[in-house]
Amino acid sequence: xxxxxxxDVDVAIIGAGPAGLTAGYLLTKQGKSVAIIxxxxxxxxxxxxxxxxxxxxxxxxxxxxxxxxQEVVDLWNEILPDDFIQRPRMSRIYYEGKFYSYPLRAFExxxxxxxxxSTACMLSYLRYKLFPIKEVKSFEDWTTNQFGYKxxxxxxxxxxxxxxxxxxxxxxxxxxxxxxxGLSLWSAVIDGLKRSLGLNKKPNDGMETKTLLETFRYPRLxxxxxxxxxxxxxxxTGKGQLFMGHGLKQLSSDGQGGWRMSASSKSGExxxxxxxxxxxxxxxxxxxxxxxxxxxxxxxxxLKYRDFLTVALMxxxxxxxxxxWIYIHDERVQVGRVxxxxxxxxxxxxxxxxxCVGLEYFCFKGDGLWSSSDxxxxxxxxxxxxxxxxxxxxxxxxxxxxxxxxxxxxxDDDYEANVDxxxxxxxxxxxxxxxxxxxxxxxxxxxxxAMMTAMLTVENILAGERVYDIxxxxxxxxxxxxxxxxxxxxxxxxxPRPSEDNPRPNPDQQAALASVREVPERIKxxx
Numbered sequence: 435x436x437x438x439x440x441x442d443v444d445v446a447i448i449g450a451g452p453a454g455l456t457a458g459y460l461l462t463k464q465g466k467s468v469a470i471i472x473x474x475x476x477x478x479x480x481x482x483x484x485x486x487x488x489x490x491x492x493x494x495x496x497x498x499x500x501x502x503x504q505e506v507v508d509l510w511n512e513i514l515p516d517d518f519i520q521r522p523r524m525s526r527i528y529y530e531g532k533f534y535s536y537p538l539r540a541f542e543x544x545x546x547x548x549x550x551x552s553t554a555c556m557l558s559y560l561r562y563k564l565f566p567i568k569e570v571k572s573f574e575d576w577t578t579n580q581f582g583y584k585x586x587x588x589x590x591x592x593x594x595x596x597x598x599x600x601x602x603x604x605x606x607x608x609x610x611x612x613x614x615x616g617l618s619l620w621s622a623v624i625d626g627l628k629r630s631l632g633l634n635k636k637p638n639d640g641m642e643t644k645t646l647l648e649t650f651r652y653p654r655l656x657x658x659x660x661x662x663x664x665x666x667x668x669x670x671t672g673k674g675q676l677f678m679g680h681g682l683k684q685l686s687s688d689g690q691g692g693w694r695m696s697a698s699s700k701s702g703e704x705x706x707x708x709x710x711x712x713x714x715x716x717x718x719x720x721x722x723x724x725x726x727x728x729x730x731x732x733x734x735x736x737l738k739y740r741d742f743l744t745v746a747l748m749x750x751x752x753x754x755x756x757x758x759w760i761y762i763h764d765e766r767v768q769v770g771r772v773x774x775x776x777x778x779x780x781x782x783x784x785x786x787x788x789x790c791v792g793l794e795y796f797c798f799k800g801d802g803l804w805s806s807s808d809x810x811x812x813x814x815x816x817x818x819x820x821x822x823x824x825x826x827x828x829x830x831x832x833x834x835x836x837x838x839x840x841x842x843x844x845x846d847d848d849y850e851a852n853v854d855x856x857x858x859x860x861x862x863x864x865x866x867x868x869x870x871x872x873x874x875x876x877x878x879x880x881x882x883x884a885m886m887t888a889m890l891t892v893e894n895i896l897a898g899e900r901v902y903d904i905x906x907x908x909x910x911x912x913x914x915x916x917x918x919x920x921x922x923x924x925x926x927x928x929x930p931r932p933s934e935d936n937p938r939p940n941p942d943q944q945a946a947l948a949s950v951r952e953v954p955e956r957i958k959x960x961x
């Protein structure tokens with residue numbers, strides 16, 4: 435596009451990530467016209483994109499295609515019917531030169547730690563079971579009550595603070611509840627005893643009655659395949675437009691329930707006029723670009739995000755380790771996690787004699803890591819692989835660096851109040867403005883949760899009212915890899931809306947809304 439232009443559509447969408455493209459694809463299938471702006475010049479998919487460098491493909495963050503929602507699974511199959519492969523699941527923790535299964539297996543962990551530390555861990559666990567922290571406010575409080583302070587300090591504190599760049603006692607307990615709820619040390623011990631007696635052949639994962647996925651599906655060339663296909667299918671309907679390399683300048687109410695969205699690129703500006711607007715942009719950034727400015731802009735400006743970068747190393751080796759990824763709990767190095775891309779899919783590596791690993795560094799934009807040159811980051815990653823004993827530096831033949839802004843919404847003490855304030859104001863003032871996805875809702879959702887928020891939003895738009903409360907998606911905070919694929923199959927006809935008298939759904943209503951639920955039959959029938 436070499437000049438400014440104006441576009442009139444039914445729905446304007448900010449962001450071509452999983453949420454934005456899911457909404458665009460489903461809306462165009464229903465005959466609605468859609469225009470999406472995406473600030474990246476090359477890739478769609480957000481953090482679920484796949485970056486290519488000299489034939490090597492990198493998954494930014496690691497994205498297993500697993501969902502308890504049959505509707506999400508059906509949509510994946512519809513968009514990408516012939517390119518899924520089944521892959522074994524393996525993740526471990528690296529601590530003091532030893533590997534521990536993830537999630538923790540009690541007997542293995544205690545054996546590796548040795549008698550003295552194991553005894554201290556069990557005594558600490560019992561102490562907090564008998565006398566738990568009564569006022570649970572932080573990640574540290576929640577995890578200490580669940581595992582005891584000793585195990586918390588070994589397996590959670592160092593890594594978590596490396597990821598988030600803040601002390602665990604300043605992080606909201608919501609983070610722990612959402613990501614590790616359901617993991618039980620006592621259940622893992624009981625499972626281990628049963629296994630030792632030959633009474634239980636199931637994995638000793640401490641998941642009580644839940645099951646942990648042992649395999650997962652994955653696009654053979656990475657998750658970017660899914661979102662490239664969604665883009666292409668949306669455009670093929672003739673109802674969708676996509677403006678790459680366009681950043682949001684302003685989203686203005688037209689005073690009649692509709693929207694005027696302006697976005698700029700290196701080559702010009704596009705103005706999109708629409709009846710509805712869907713935003714997967716970070717809440718903080720959206721609040722600054724809304725016109726008129728929301729009353730809660732200052733609160734939204736307090737929302738924080740964690741950035742990260744991946745350093746991919748090409749290594750002369752058939753393979754280095756069998757894991758999809760390894761969590762690095764080691765204070766000698768800055769790397770937080772190491773991906774093994776061949777274990778995700780052999781087709782992501784163009785040479786059978788080569789391996790490719792991705793070292794993930796968690797940082798803030800502008801800090802020392804983020805600002806380092808690619809050459810220095812590749813050299814640092816090579817040194818740290820040697821320190822960890824995972825790779826001979828002499829076998830590293832090359833590298834590449836990918837930086838990702840706002841990868842993780844931060845759960846600090848004030849995030850919930852700030853999100854809730856902006857959400858309530860926008861819902862009250864603008865019924866045709868819809869927030870979706872991880873950053874759009876400032877919620878650490880998985881890919882399938884982000885998709886479900888978009889799927890329900892589409893239903894709301896088609897219905898002409900907010901029939902479904904998308905904020906209930908993943909509200910039960912159940913462990914993200916527990917359960918069976920496609921296990922969830924029902925959704926109440928209407929999700930209860932928060933009100934002055936009922937600010938949040940009551941426990942019975944929450945129980946009726948699982949982490950990811952099925953949407954009405956229409957979506958299934960379209961497939």
